[in-house]
Amino acid sequence: MFRKLLVFLAIFSVLLTGCGKKEEPLPDDLQTIKSRDKLIVGVRDDTKPFGYRDKDGNLIGFDIELSKMIAEHLLGDPSKVDFVVVQADDRISKLNTKEVDILVATMTITQQRLRVVDFSESYFVAGQAVMVPAKSKYTTFNELADKRLIVVFGTTGEKSLRDVYPSAKIFAYKTYTEAFAALKRGEADAIVADDTVLLGYALDDKSVKLLSKRYSREPYAIAFRQGEESKTLQMDINEYINYLLSTGKLKRLAERYNLL
Numbered sequence: 001m002f003r004k005l006l007v008f009l010a011i012f013s014v015l016l017t018g019c020g021k022k023e024e025p026l027p028d029d030l031q032t033i034k035s036r037d038k039l040i041v042g043v044r045d046d047t048k049p050f051g052y053r054d055k056d057g058n059l060i061g062f063d064i065e066l067s068k069m070i071a072e073h074l075l076g077d078p079s080k081v082d083f084v085v086v087q088a089d090d091r092i093s094k095l096n097t098k099e100v101d102i103l104v105a106t107m108t109i110t111q112q113r114l115r116v117v118d119f120s121e122s123y124f125v126a127g128q129a130v131m132v133p134a135k136s137k138y139t140t141f142n143e144l145a146d147k148r149l150i151v152v153f154g155t156t157g158e159k160s161l162r163d164v165y166p167s168a169k170i171f172a173y174k175t176y177t178e179a180f181a182a183l184k185r186g187e188a189d190a191i192v193a194d195d196t197v198l199l200g201y202a203l204d205d206k207s208v209k210l211l212s213k214r215y216s217r218e219p220y221a222i223a224f225r226q227g228e229e230s231k232t233l234q235m236d237i238n239e240y241i242n243y244l245l246s247t248g249k250l251k252r253l254a255e256r257y258n259l260l
Contacts, residue, residue, distance in 0.1 A: 044087075102233075
């Protein structure tokens, strides 16, 4: 009898353990944004015309306007968005440490990045280009294969350049502003970066020019944290991006910033 009682108590104890408090599910990113009533977006401030500052220091540009449109879609008000300035080499860490909800920061979809973040549908397609001084003798990328070339840390331009032209003398800078200043000082022969970013500098400064050929296809997309908690947000924003594309709203936004 006593042995049966011990067996019963052991089974009852196991059942109680199995009925313990379940682990709380991770908070859904979309619900977190709606509860906060604010969208927090990582953007660039040195990638004219996508993200840059006007003469009063306000953030403006294609990515800034797109972020406001997303805030209006999610929260009913385009002003319900806070911007956190990111750089090419720290934007993924700021996303994954939850300093920002999403990245809208001239970010190209690549297989390497897909290992650590998820992407939306592409909202714009850029291409790798080369900027040289206006008086430069160089007319093609191949002529620069062993020259002094500038890139920005963490960009697709940095990786592709090191792979394709290992003999090039590469100088890497943290921001496009620093990279452009170095070219102006004569510290290198060219900058390799997305054409959309370089175009902003070329439009403002006639002492530089872009070579005509584009060397890659760079689909920009919004980046999300990986994991189940971000899936609803991803699906919602993907549907919205497709709506903006199908209605021509993104095309009109691109035209406003002279991207088409």
